[in-house]
Amino acid sequence: MSTLSRMSRISVPEIKARKGGEPLVCLTAYTTPVAKAIDPHVDLILVGDSLGMVLYGFETTLPVTLEMMIAHGAAVMRGASKACVIVDLPFGSYHESPEQAFRAASRVLVETGASGVKLEGGREMAETIAFLTERHIPVLAHVGLMPQSVRQSGGYRARGKSDEDAATIIADADAAAAAGAFAVVIEGTWEPVARKISQRLDVPTIGIGASPACDGQILVTEDMTGLFSDFTPRFVKRYGNLGGEIAAIAASYGDDVRAGRFPTEAHCFGTLEAEIDQAVNKQVSDKLPKDDREVG
Numbered sequence: 491m492s493t494l495s496r497m498s499r500i501s502v503p504e505i506k507a508r509k510g511g512e513p514l515v516c517l518t519a520y521t522t523p524v525a526k527a528i529d530p531h532v533d534l535i536l537v538g539d540s541l542g543m544v545l546y547g548f549e550t551t552l553p554v555t556l557e558m559m560i561a562h563g564a565a566v567m568r569g570a571s572k573a574c575v576i577v578d579l580p581f582g583s584y585h586e587s588p589e590q591a592f593r594a595a596s597r598v599l600v601e602t603g604a605s606g607v608k609l610e611g612g613r614e615m616a617e618t619i620a621f622l623t624e625r626h627i628p629v630l631a632h633v634g635l636m637p638q639s640v641r642q643s644g645g646y647r648a649r650g651k652s653d654e655d656a657a658t659i660i661a662d663a664d665a666a667a668a669a670g671a672f673a674v675v676i677e678g679t680w681e682p683v684a685r686k687i688s689q690r691l692d693v694p695t696i697g698i699g700a701s702p703a704c705d706g707q708i709l710v711t712e713d714m715t716g717l718f719s720d721f722t723p724r725f726v727k728r729y730g731n732l733g734g735e736i737a738a739i740a741a742s743y744g745d746d747v748r749a750g751r752f753p754t755e756a757h758c759f760g761t762l763e764a765e766i767d768q769a770v771n772k773q774v775s776d777k778l779p780k781d782d783r784e785v786g
């Protein structure tokens with residue numbers, strides 16, 4: 491069914507059932523207006539912890555807190571009525587133990603109303619993924635380039651070039667799917683490796699800098715629209731220049747204010763003649779005894 495004509499929210503089982511079918515269209519959102527704008531056109535909205543870099547200007551996603559994710563998750567849920575909304579668990583909120591992950595994930599689900607959570611990791615997170623899914627918390631896994639691990643991996647380099655690294659990522663994806671993840675995001679990974687993972691998993695893969703063979707694709711909306719342009723990863727296709735448009739609009743506004751073209755009478759209260767007459771008449775009428783007031 492086309493996402494445009496749908497009334498109810500797309501569920502996690504429906505996302506899972508899209509394995510090998512029509513490609514899943516996924517984007518990130520962090521706010522109500524962006525969620526509203528993209529909702530009719532996507533299957534899944536990810537409230538990604540990329541908001542730390544894109545929205546808050548941090549250098550990495552590491553300073554993002556659970557409170558931030560919950561606030562933005564709730565904002566996105568207020569704007570999206572059709573897409574399946576998934577919220578990222580931020581760094582440090584799930585690594586300690588499956589129990590810690592459950593506490594964080596259940597807060598996300600209860601306080602935002604989202605359908606599931608995403609976490610980074612494969613084999614090392616398999617126990618946690620199983621713990622959550624056995625307790626009715628849908629999990630979207632994330633393998634390959636994992637931004638929460640940049641301190642250890644040494645940067646944002648594409649993964650899977652060597653045979654050894656390819657085998658690591660494949661094992662991570664296998665473990666995440668076997669543990670119960672309903673889908674697996676593959677980020678920044680050598681194309682043949684992402685293709686191979688997509689062929690072997692029985693749950694959908696969602697690629698970002700991965701492969702057209704993935705069952706779906708995701709981009710960060712701010713990258714794709716040109717709202718965030720500090721750097722543009724090679725895997726991003728830019729569909730617009732919103733950052734440039736906002737700058738041009740701000741410049742026009744500045745010109746108008748400096749030249750006295752804004753505000754005009756139309757933008758002020760009590761300045762238009764008709765409005766003034768109406769207000770004066772009302773004041774006079776309010777002062778008259780009830781019987782002397784005009785009718786109508």
Ligand code: KIV
Pocket residue numbers: 518536537538539540541578632675677698708709710
């Ligand atoms: O945080 C995020 O936005 C993500 C996507 C890039 C998949 O994890």
